[in-house]
Amino acid sequence: SYVLTQPPSVSVAPGMTARVTCGGNNIGGRQPVHWFQQRPGQAPVLVVYDNSDRPSGIPERFSGSTSGNTATLTISWVEVGDEADYYCQVWDSSSDHMVFGGGTKLTVL
Amino acid sequence: QLQLQESGSGLVKPSQTLSLTCAVSGGSISSGGYSWSWIRQPPGKGLEWIGYIYHSGSTYYNPSLKSRVTISVDRSKNQFSLKLSSVTAADTAVYYCARINDYYYYGMDVWGQGTTVTVSS
Numbered sequence: 028s029y030v031l032t033q034p035p036s037v038s039v040a041p042g043m044t045a046r047v048t049c050g051g052n053n054i055g056g057r058q059p060v061h062w063f064q065q066r067p068g069q070a071p072v073l074v075v076y077d078n079s080d081r082p083s084g085i086p087e088r089f090s091g092s093t094s095g096n097t098a099t100l101t102i103s104w105v106e107v108g109d110e111a112d113y114y115c116q117v118w119d120s121s122s123d124h125m126v127f128g129g130g131t132k133l134t135v136l
Numbered sequence: 137q138l139q140l141q142e143s144g145s146g147l148v149k150p151s152q153t154l155s156l157t158c159a160v161s162g163g164s165i166s167s168g169g170y171s172w173s174w175i176r177q178p179p180g181k182g183l184e185w186i187g188y189i190y191h192s193g194s195t196y197y198n199p200s201l202k203s204r205v206t207i208s209v210d211r212s213k214n215q216f217s218l219k220l221s222s223v224t225a226a227d228t229a230v231y232y233c234a235r236i237n238d239y240y241y242y243g244m245d246v247w248g249q250g251t252t253v254t255v256s257s
Contacts, residue, residue, distance in 0.1 A: 061244070063183075063244075069249075070232055070249050071232070077241040077243065116185075118241075118242045123196045124185070126185065127183045127184065128182075130182040
C-alpha cells in the first residue's frame with residue numbers, strides 16, 4: 028500500500044515561513060495531494076487541495092507544491108493561530124483507497 | 137452551507153458492533169459530484185481513513201478494517217452510516233464523517249465535528 032511520510036514536528040518563529048513536507052513514491056506524478064490543518068480539539072480543515080489550490084476562505088499564506096517524491100505545504104508569515112497538526116493525504120487511484128500521512132505538529136515559537 | 141453531524145453510541149462493549157450515523161444538512165446527500173467518508177483518530181494519534189461510499193453506491197474500505205466495516209447511505213433520511221463489528225479497545229477513537237468533493241479532486245472539504253467512541257466493558 029502507498030505510504031506518506033511526514034516529519035513529526037516543525038518549529039518556526041512568528042512572521043517567518045514554515046514548510047511541512049510529505050514524502051511518497053513519485054507523489055508529484057500520482058494523484059493530487061491534499062493538506063489538512065487540525066487545531067487541538069477540532070476537526071480537520073482542508074487548506075490545500077489538488078497539490079496547490081486553496082478552498083474558499085483559506086488565506087493566501089497557505090500554498091502547496093509537489094516535486095518528485097515530495098509534496099510541500101508552505102505557510103508564509105506564520106501566525107500564532109497557525110499552530111496545529113498538519114496532515115497530507117492522497118487518493119491512491121491504483122486501489123481507490125485514501126492514505127494519510129502521519130501528521131506534523133507545527134509549533135510557533 | 138452544508139453541515140455534517142455524527143451521532144451514535146459513545147460507549148461500546150468489546151466484541152460488539154459500533155454504529156454511527158452522519159446527518160447531512162444544508163444540502164442533499166444525493167447531489168452529484170460528492171461521496172461520503174469516515175475517518176477516525178485514536179487518542180493522541182493521527183488520522184486513519186476507514187472507508188467511503190462513492191456517489192455511484194460503490195464502497196471502498198481500509199484493508200486493515202475491511203472485514204469488519206460496512207458503510208451505507210439512507211437517501212430518504214439524508215444520512216450515511218458506519219458499522220464496525222467485533223470492536224476492541226484499539227477501536228477507541230474520535231470518529232469523523234466527511235464529504236469527498238469531486239470538484240476538489242476528491243479532497244474532503246466538509247467535516248463533522250467528530251464523536252468520541254470508547255470501547256470498554
